[in-house]
Amino acid sequence: MSSDKINQNKNEALYLQIKDILIQRIQDGEWEAHSLIPTEQELMKEFDVSRSTVRQAISILVQTGLVEKTQGRGTIVKPQKLVGSLGRLKGFAEEVVEKGQTPRSRLIRSEFSDQLYTEKTMLEVEEEASILLVERIRFADHVPVALERTCWPYDIGNILMQYDLNEARYYEILEHHNIFLKKASEKIIAINATQHEGDLLGIRPGEALLEMTRLSFGMNDHPMEFTKTKYRSDQYHYDIELNR
Amino acid sequence: MSSDKINQNKNEALYLQIKDILIQRIQDGEWEAHSLIPTEQELMKEFDVSRSTVRQAISILVQTGLVEKTQGRGTIVKPQKLVGSLGRLKGFAEEVVEKGQTPRSRLIRSEFSDQLYTEKTMLEVEEEASILLVERIRFADHVPVALERTCWPYDIGNILMQYDLNEARYYEILEHHNIFLKKASEKIIAINATQHEGDLLGIRPGEALLEMTRLSFGMNDHPMEFTKTKYRSDQYHYDIELNR
DNA sequence: TGGTTAAAAAGGTTCGTACCTTTTTAAATT
DNA sequence: AATTTAAAAAGGTACGAACCTTTTTAACCA
Structure with a gap:
């Protein structure tokens, strides 16, 4: 896995930095279509942020239509339209x-x-x-x-x-x-x-x-x-x- | 003001109930286009919920394009497009x-x-x-x-x-x-x-x-x-x- | 009177906690 | 082996607190 880091001091909101990283991983194919992305807990641990921050980032991906969430199951990458x-x-x-x-x-x-x-x-x-x-x-x-x-x-x-x-x-x-x-x-x-x-x-x-x-x-x-x-x-x- | 109530026991998320009420008020013209809607603090008080719940409700209106937020200023009703x-x-x-x-x-x-x-x-x-x-x-x-x-x-x-x-x-x-x-x-x-x-x-x-x-x-x-x-x-x- | 500055207001970001609902997994039972 | 049941996992909802940034307001000074 690419070990992206987020910068606490940088003048950009953490959830926005995380959002960009997540998008990057999807576009790089690191997370393939129809597959589950890491859970909120895992992402919290990786980026060392709170759950709400992770959820904020993911919610943008949902709005964009990049991923889809299912309660109890997880968050999957949606296949991109042509x-x-x-x-x-x-x-x-x-x-x-x-x-x-x-x-x-x-x-x-x-x-x-x-x-x-x-x-x-x-x-x-x-x-x-x-x-x-x-x-x-x-x-x-x-x-x-x-x-x-x-x-x-x-x-x-x-x-x-x-x-x-x-x-x-x-x-x-x-x-x-x-x-x-x-x-x-x-x-x-x-x-x-x-x-x-x-x-x-x-x-x-x-x-x-x-x-x-x-x-x-x-x-x-x-x-x-x-x-x-x-x-x-x-x-x-x-x-x-x-x-x- | 119409005194809408939200139901803690009802089997519907509070922020969704609030969202519906806010939309109703905009469509009824109670909150006119270009005018500020009540602040988060005021809505917290009115519905007796936390700030995040109010923000959750409003964020849906933002996504829908019904309102627009400006930091430091407030949340205004967007004019319905003709x-x-x-x-x-x-x-x-x-x-x-x-x-x-x-x-x-x-x-x-x-x-x-x-x-x-x-x-x-x-x-x-x-x-x-x-x-x-x-x-x-x-x-x-x-x-x-x-x-x-x-x-x-x-x-x-x-x-x-x-x-x-x-x-x-x-x-x-x-x-x-x-x-x-x-x-x-x-x-x-x-x-x-x-x-x-x-x-x-x-x-x-x-x-x-x-x-x-x-x-x-x-x-x-x-x-x-x-x-x-x-x-x-x-x-x-x-x-x-x-x-x- | 007009410009400057400081305070207040309003939304933005982030953390932490707690409990709920749905789905999945695994254990127990038949 | 199939079914049932209980536990664990994952996202959903809600609360509260703290601090930041931008805008507005009000007080102050020239």
């Missing part, structure tokens, strides 16, 4: 497949950098940290549809770099490593294609593009992905259902 | 007001017509029926932001025609007549402004616009509104939260 469940929170590839086409990519750039200050701010990483930047052209069948520019924190970037980024479906890979998205916020604007963008997408400069900026958050509410995608408007539109 | 409740299903005016600006309109056209076949199909009205078409330029303060073109079935159009369409907030009016929206589907694309559109919006032709098409449904699941709005991209963007 990405599809979160409304429209899908990757490009998934969307293309749904339309019966074949998703393809061409990798433009992939590198770690510590210079992308805007992106680092969005991802809430340390001043000196590096993040991974990947730029790709996305195709549906053989038609260029979008320019995709995505940043991840260092840890996640390291995972993704093990794969062929020319074909990778990010969300699938991350799920495979038990990293799940909890929510995301998107901003959509219309822009005019630059000469360069027009060349890459095979359209005239000045054509209207749909630019979608997305910041995704993981189960621990930390930013996990910052991505900006520019879509050819003749090949893509954004649909959404609003219910109350 | 139209806003359906995610982003708001009218232009509401959105502008939320940004602290003043919504204005200039009426371009308003007429009943039986010729708009596309729109009539979307609204699922009879072959021979007339529908109301209203076109407006929408301003935030004095900046032209969007071109709005909305169609309604005859009955609803009749209601709206009683108002000054130059200033009307459709959704407010409809709510006032107890017509509520249940859901809507939106499609968003990017387009290039035509000469005419550029003139109306005060931008150059060819500038990228965000075009949002919305079909809204009422409580009876019948289409109630079909609207197409073209937004200046430098003045407007589309935000959305995706949760699982």
Whole structure:
């Protein structure tokens, strides 16, 4: 077992620190789906805190839907839903497949950098940290549809770099490593294609593009992905259902 | 104040009984929106329970979104959402007001017509029926932001025609007549402004616009509104939260 | 009168204890 | 071996106390 320590002096509530550790263990697969997590007593002993503190931490996992409690039995890890469940929170590839086409990519750039200050701010990483930047052209069948520019924190970037980024479906890979998205916020604007963008997408400069900026958050509410995608408007539109 | 009692002997947890009472008071309007509910101390005294029990009850209200807590200040009743409740299903005016600006309109056209076949199909009205078409330029303060073109079935159009369409907030009016929206589907694309559109919006032709098409449904699941709005991209963007 | 400072108020965090209810386990019985 | 029964385990509910952090209020001073 990883021997995580909580810091009494740190300026963060104990139950929040514990919550983060528990989430980490679930995402690392240390505690598998359908299995019991340690009892409250055991967690009290491990972290040397009171029962109410442990219960506070766990109650957050319950709210998040990560675990489920049964009186007399214990607390089990719930199997995570797939990405599809979160409304429209899908990757490009998934969307293309749904339309019966074949998703393809061409990798433009992939590198770690510590210079992308805007992106680092969005991802809430340390001043000196590096993040991974990947730029790709996305195709549906053989038609260029979008320019995709995505940043991840260092840890996640390291995972993704093990794969062929020319074909990778990010969300699938991350799920495979038990990293799940909890929510995301998107901003959509219309822009005019630059000469360069027009060349890459095979359209005239000045054509209207749909630019979608997305910041995704993981189960621990930390930013996990910052991505900006520019879509050819003749090949893509954004649909959404609003219910109350 | 209503003097609700909780029953120590009853086979229901005290905090659940209290929770139900608190919810009742909010729904009855006894505790109004934006106002502070009694402090934990006062509730402890009233129900003769410990602080943690009161906090347990309130925490449920927080999860439900009924109240909001602020350390040092207290617990306030959140306003029950009106139209806003359906995610982003708001009218232009509401959105502008939320940004602290003043919504204005200039009426371009308003007429009943039986010729708009596309729109009539979307609204699922009879072959021979007339529908109301209203076109407006929408301003935030004095900046032209969007071109709005909305169609309604005859009955609803009749209601709206009683108002000054130059200033009307459709959704407010409809709510006032107890017509509520249940859901809507939106499609968003990017387009290039035509000469005419550029003139109306005060931008150059060819500038990228965000075009949002919305079909809204009422409580009876019948289409109630079909609207197409073209937004200046430098003045407007589309935000959305995706949760699982 | 206006700004500063100190106190009070309100929720936030953490500990400890006690007892209840449900489920599981193990022992006893048939 | 199957059933019944009792004990243990695990989470659920409730109390009380102490101290912290943020916000508001009130007193004070310039």
